Amino acid sequence: xxxxxxxxxxxxVAAFVERARKRMAAGKLEDAAKVVERGLERFPSSNSLLxxxxxxxxxxxxxxxxxxxxxxxxxxxxxxxxxxxxxxxELELPDxxxxxxxxxxxxxxxxxxxxxxxxxxxxxxxxxxxSARHGHSAHGHLVQASNLNALALQPRVLLAELxxxxxxxxxxxxxRDALRSMAPSTTQMDAALQVMDSIAxxxxxxxxxxxxxxxxxxxxxxxxxxxxxxxxxxxxxAIVSEESAEPVIQRLVDQGVLDEAVVLRRDGTLxxxxxxxxxxxxxxxxxxxxxxxxxxxxxxxxxxxRKVFPQASEFDMGKFRRCTLRGAFGNIVVGRVGNVMVGVxxxxxxxxxxxxxxLSVELENVxxxxx
Amino acid sequence: xxxxxxxxxxxxxxxxxxxxxxxxxxxAAEVRDGVDVERxxxxxxxxxxxxGTSLLATGLDGFTSVEVAAEQGKVVMAEAxxxxxxxxxxxxxxxxxxxxxxxxxxxxxIRAADLALN
Numbered sequence: 001x002x003x004x005x006x007x008x009x010x011x012x013v014a015a016f017v018e019r020a021r022k023r024m025a026a027g028k029l030e031d032a033a034k035v036v037e038r039g040l041e042r043f044p045s046s047n048s049l050l051x052x053x054x055x056x057x058x059x060x061x062x063x064x065x066x067x068x069x070x071x072x073x074x075x076x077x078x079x080x081x082x083x084x085x086x087x088x089x090e091l092e093l094p095d096x097x098x099x100x101x102x103x104x105x106x107x108x109x110x111x112x113x114x115x116x117x118x119x120x121x122x123x124x125x126x127x128x129x130x131s132a133r134h135g136h137s138a139h140g141h142l143v144q145a146s147n148l149n150a151l152a153l154q155p156r157v158l159l160a161e162l163x164x165x166x167x168x169x170x171x172x173x174x175x176r177d178a179l180r181s182m183a184p185s186t187t188q189m190d191a192a193l194q195v196m197d198s199i200a201x202x203x204x205x206x207x208x209x210x211x212x213x214x215x216x217x218x219x220x221x222x223x224x225x226x227x228x229x230x231x232x233x234x235x236x237x238a239i240v241s242e243e244s245a246e247p248v249i250q251r252l253v254d255q256g257v258l259d260e261a262v263v264l265r266r267d268g269t270l271x272x273x274x275x276x277x278x279x280x281x282x283x284x285x286x287x288x289x290x291x292x293x294x295x296x297x298x299x300x301x302x303x304x305x306r307k308v309f310p311q312a313s314e315f316d317m318g319k320f321r322r323c324t325l326r327g328a329f330g331n332i333v334v335g336r337v338g339n340v341m342v343g344v345x346x347x348x349x350x351x352x353x354x355x356x357x358x359l360s361v362e363l364e365n366v367x368x369x370x371x
Numbered sequence: 372x373x374x375x376x377x378x379x380x381x382x383x384x385x386x387x388x389x390x391x392x393x394x395x396x397x398x399a400a401e402v403r404d405g406v407d408v409e410r411x412x413x414x415x416x417x418x419x420x421x422x423g424t425s426l427l428a429t430g431l432d433g434f435t436s437v438e439v440a441a442e443q444g445k446v447v448m449a450e451a452x453x454x455x456x457x458x459x460x461x462x463x464x465x466x467x468x469x470x471x472x473x474x475x476x477x478x479x480x481i482r483a484a485d486l487a488l489n
Contacts, residue, residue: 092442093443095443296425296426296428296429296430296431297429297431299425299428299429300422300425300426300429300431302425303421303422303425304422307417307421307422308414308417308418308421308422308439309439311410311413311414311417312414312439312441312446314407314410314414315386315406315410315411315414315444315446315459316443316444317441317442317443317444317445317446318441318442318443318444319441319442320439320440320441320442321440321441321442322439322440323437323438323439323440324437324438324440325422325426325434325436325437326434326435326436326437326468327426327431327432327433327434327435327436328431328432328435329426329431329432329434332434
């Protein structure tokens with residue numbers, strides 16, 4: 001494996017991207033896809049190549065989408081709805097999937113599956129942006145899916161996850177009892193039941209309305225979704241730990257690629273902080289407010305994670321990539337990598353996208369290597 | 372100012388554009404159907420006040436531009452003299468704070484603000 005400097009300095013990722021784009025422009029989608037796959041064999045975490053792979057998948061799926069759409073228009077075929085929604089989700093087009101699922105709900109009001117799709121998508125969004133609106137919507141759709149299909153396991157599993165994360169322990173008791181009577185015994189399900197047994201409280205005083213709103217205001221969940229044994233999101237996602245993040249951050253700062261970098265956990269506490277100026281101004285794992293220059297950057301990253309991303313998610317723009325700030329201070333880029341929020345600061349002369357890609361690729365590689 | 376925002380929306384097929392003062396107050400807005408102007412203004416205010424305040428507390432100057440990029444769209448904010456211009460666009464790679472259309476609209480806004488003051 002070549003050094004990181006050779007990946008970017010030598011422009012190898014850029015070369016793969018350029019070759020693939022030329023083939024795309026010439027309408028040679030299959031050839032372009034081969035170039036992208038070859039590029040990803042060498043640089044599996046390159047955002048540019050992953051974006052291009054997605055664009056190609058979308059271009060190649062166009063005919064299939066039109067075929068399903070035609071079936072829906074002519075017969076309102078439930079299977080065509082389901083296939084098209086599934087395809088939209090695979091192509092990471094959440095707004096289209098959501099719109100089609102809403103249309104499916106109207107066309108087939110007695111079917112539980114569109115509510116399950118909408119509930120799952122809203123749950124995913126809620127766990128990312130913590131907005132009460134998405135929490136309520138997820139809850140409503142999942143309850144509706146459970147009511148429409150008394151034997152459906154998946155909406156109940158997702159409801160249990162939602163209740164677990166927001167600390168709705170009384171509701172968790174009910175869904176736990178339903179799952180215990182319905183679900184087959186598997187290692188993961190048994191682990192989930194065990195977790196629910198240990199925390200579910202039939203006497204808890206709770207109102208879901210208040211719980212969702214409180215989480216939005218606090219900017220953090222009651223329990224980490226990664227502690228939920230049935231979470232499908234945890235698998236395949238880079239799990240960044242302090243041990244894996246610290247050397248990466250320090251190396252990039254020492255090499256002068258970044259002036260400063262911060263890694264925050266989901267709850268906003270500090271995981272690691274590297275700066276060309278020396279030791280961090282905030283203790284690891286704490287939320288000490290600091291107005292000192294170095295501690296202040298942590299607060300900038302935290303503010304973007306808590307205020308900007310949730311508010312921007314109100315505009316149905318799909319999955320967030322990053323927030324880039326430019327000014328006399330240089331360039332600041334903030335985004336999510338796996339389970340953490342990362343912020344980097346570099347000089348004005350640095351390309352923010354390259355700066356970001358360099359860090360995120362390294363972090364993901366280290367995490368995959370450690371897994 | 373509304374005319375400038377309308378022209379910008381048309382030129383880059385933006386979903387909406389607005390102007391916020393440095394204290395986060397909404398100055399002018401022009402959005403297409405389906406975009407909640409209050410929510411967009413709240414995002415503008417959060418960027419200017421919350422992020423701006425945390426930058427100043429760090430000892431860093433305020434930002435000159437912000438770009439919040441998502442898979443199917445982005446929010447672009449650019450300095451326009453004493454104000455900020457915020458634009459909500461689709462996922463067009465070429466549109467950013469430095470785009471000629473956004474910079475041109477920012478210059479027009481500065482001139483309009485000067486005229487209003489003089």
